[in-house]
Amino acid sequence: MAESQNIGPDPSLLLVDDDEIFLGRMARALQKRGFEVAMAGSVADARAIVQSSPPAYAVVDLRLEDGNGLDVVDALREARADARIVVLTGYGAIATAVAAVKMGATDYLSKPADADEVMRALISSTTEVLPPAPESPMSADRVRWEHIQRVYEQCERNVSETARRLHMHRRTLQRILAKRSPR
The missing domain is CATH 1.10.10.60 (Homeodomain-like)
Incomplete structure (x- = not known):
């Protein structure tokens, strides 16, 4: 795909979510876009992957059964400072978005987010001044x-x-x- 050219020399990606169906679907979609995906269903599994081979990219669910996804963000930031991390959650709130960005997340998306949105968040340039206006802003x-x-x-x-x-x-x-x- 054309978008896979923007990934960079290291296409490794860690996908962390405790919803197995979502995890499988998103992994397949991101593999089609050129990433080499490692999957984790818990904070413990994700930390093990980060310690053995820190990925260049990560998509981390905020709420996991065994803890908080921000623990994974913190561990990845320590292991690889240049990693691009997207926090993905079904419980979007401004306070958690701010906390995620302060801990080192590159972006924060609320579920349901499709693979195209995740891809844009992962490879977006930091020089972009403003993101496009949302189609349906918050009430x-x-x-x-x-x-x-x-x-x-x-x-x-x-x-x-x-x-x-x-x-x-x-x-x-x-x-x-x-x-x-x-x-």
Whole structure:
């Protein structure tokens, strides 16, 4: 494929996800695009692969059954500073995106993301000023929910302290936190 020319001299890629079906599909799709894919279903498996042969690229799910994908990002950053890492998660929130980028992730994508999106994130040039505008940006309700979640995480998941900082009634905040995120 034409896109595989942009991969570089080392096409090694670590794909970490605890969803076996997704892991297999994404691995096949990325192999077709020119990557040499190593798969891991857990933080422990991923760390073992990183220690034995650190890949040039990685796609890491944020929430894994045996831990947090950010542990894999940290281990890979220590083993190979030039690795391009994309954090992929079904639980997208601004706070986790910021944490992933601070730990060394190159990009952060929310599921469902297809192989083309992942490929673009992995090989995108760091000189690009702005990404293209999203086709469907977040709603105002979603932005509000994201802000509440960020403050909640900063307050170490303390509802009373979060309510004080947001100037909200504690019970109102509890109801908001109990609901699913708006689309």
